Amino acid sequence: MGKSFTKTLVSTVAFAVALGAAGFSATASAATLRMAWSQDATGLDPHKQTAFSSLRLLELVYEPLVRLDKDLKIIPALADSWEFSEDGKTLSFKLDPEAKFQNGNKVAAADVKASFERLMAEETGAAARANFLSIETIDTPDDTTVVFNLSQPDVPLLTAMTSINAAVVPASEIEAGTIGTKAIGSGPFKLDQWEPNSKEVLTANKEWAGGEVKVDGINVSVLPDETAILAALRTKQIDFALLNDPLVATLVPNEASLTLDRTPVLNYHVLQLNPSRKPMTELGVRQAISCAVDRQDVLDTALLGEGKVSGPLTMPAYASDPSQLFCYERDVEKAKKLMADAGYADGFSATVIAATGEPPTAAAEAQVIQSQLAEIGIKLDIKMMELNVYVDTWLKGDFDMAVALNGGRADPYSMYNRYWTKAGNLQKVANYIDDTLDDLMQKGRVETDPEKRKEIFAAFEKHLAEVSPWIWLYTAYSYTAQQKNVTGFVPSPTGSLFGLTTVTVGE
């Protein structure tokens, strides 16, 4: 019995291993890029989707009028050229006459008009509409000219138009009501197949007016566990991968056959305080928290140092030296004094909310902050929430403090008008009204001189750090890992994968 059992066991395992080995695939198609990411797109409507995981897919299929290059400079996409009128109240675009949709039709001015009208129509339910409110009417004097008539000068509008949320879609598809079910864009790739949370098959668009795409296509696998992505890279099952978790990404350089690209991103990690709740209503308490938080220490402990301490403005063109901002050098004594002056010498208790896994380091960040604030007598209770529950709570402004990873924009106005202007859509989340901030925002919106804009936003940033409604911490990296034979990818601070158009897969 004993022997036969051992035999059965050995043969079962041998059979299993043989089967496993038989199913391993070692063949690679040279010109198709095999890619993996852990979070899949959640929908195909470029106007309505806001999740980063959706936008990076749609950016390969659809095109806006203009796009941002790797230095966040505005460059042509569907439009060859553009200009603001003298009074800043009209913005005209000249379209690329070669641009074609993937259904073979030319991209015409009428498509641009129809797309923006769809985006602006309230029944569409596009959250991005908020960035385009200054558009009053759209004229199309000829097939390749589009003129936006604005209610007021709006310099950040052009940057907002670089978003894939402002993608130009075929007017015929809008009429047919198929936006979101069929993906017909004018971009470098065609989406042949999408199985949500499983895979995408993209083929290069040979007719793309933007140039020649170097690969035949991209096969995307959704591998929800990032350690499995790393394993798939190790075994050469995939060529290119997107990673979110710094704990996984930092293991990539250990592999001789892989390279890791780190790109600083615009998104910022922040400890949001709720200045409408006691005692955060007190300027002194908020400033004390700012002084008590050691930003570099949070970064080093929670993110393995994978990032850069940052002030509110994260775009290189506007960012100032963070060491010049209020209390970016930790000062516990000053913090204690501020607490005492505000009448909270003995500290207080508060709850901090954080989303599970979003970012992957949220829990660790909350814990480090908890221990740092304990030093000035603030007792933090950490409440971890599923992302959706967190978003719901966050939108209601129903928290004392929140650990957050918020989206950055290339333009400071688009990035912050939602929080720090009096009419901001997310005023309820920020819960803080400040005349100086509002005033500087309005000035920055209409100022066309780049140097003057810089000064306005520098003052804005300095004041924001000083009144400390939130404690800005740092920006992290976005990571792409690839086999050594994959070359030519151009990463972007916006996290866009548009740089895949120049990728080649070598032998």
Place this chain on the structure above:
Amino acid sequence: MNYLTRRLLTFPLVMLGVSILVFVSIRLVPGNAITAMLGTEAGLLTPQQRAALEAYFGLDKSWPVQYGHWLMGVLRGDLGISVTYGKPVLDVILERFPLTLELALLSMLIALAIGLPAGIFAATRNEKPSDLGVRILAMIGQSTPNFVVGLLIIYILSVGFGVLPVMGTFTPFFENPLENLGQLILPALTLGFAFAASVTRISRSSMLDVLSEDYVRTARSKGVPALSVIWRHALPNALIPVVTLSGVEFGYLLGGAVIVEQIFALPGLGRMVLDAILQRDYALVQGSVLFIALNFMIVNLLVDLAYAVLDPRIRLGDR
């Protein structure tokens, strides 16, 4: 009315209860399809935009109306449309089900192939070192979480041997059996590992019970060879608890093995339900939970029927 008919008649009642429970609980969780799609950007919506989206997702009606509407659909065989996949819920489920069914069957096969012989072997060596060895192994197997086993397998194969099965996709068995088994064997081993340990423990203890019964002693004293006593006399009776355990485990596995599917990136039912919950795809959550509940009831019924086959003394539903 015979037993089978009576059991089948309880199905719709249970399903109704399950559907109400799921319908209410998924809606009690904060957040909805709009926040799931837009995240924090949902805060930028105007009231009109929000109303338009609520109408699109069917959130604008009261719960009883939504439920009634859904239930009428179910009675017509229409489980609704998944907002994530943009197709009928039933299609989405049926696309995912073959993988889940095959994975459950394979894991059970592995578990029984290892667990049953190991348990019987241990029972016949009661309290000897080899029995102790099997028991310790079973204890380790049962107490190791399957994500640890799964990650270990992936790590050892990819780092130690530089190979790994293709992940993230599923080839149906009848399309390419070899590729199919290549994709499923490691997850099946991962799931089968803990499952085998439970089978070992339960078959050992039930075998021990049976071996001390009078009829076994009688058979032995009549001079029936030891192996024959075990296989022909003791085993059929000892199998009943094993069938119960396997049935329950199998039923669970048909609901999808979330963690293992996540690690091995298998597009199975478990991950689908998890994603549906995270994206607040109500129709998909409701439809798939109903489907899983139905599977579970069928498996339970089969288990009960199997009792009667294994032990003729059990008469199902007499009086």
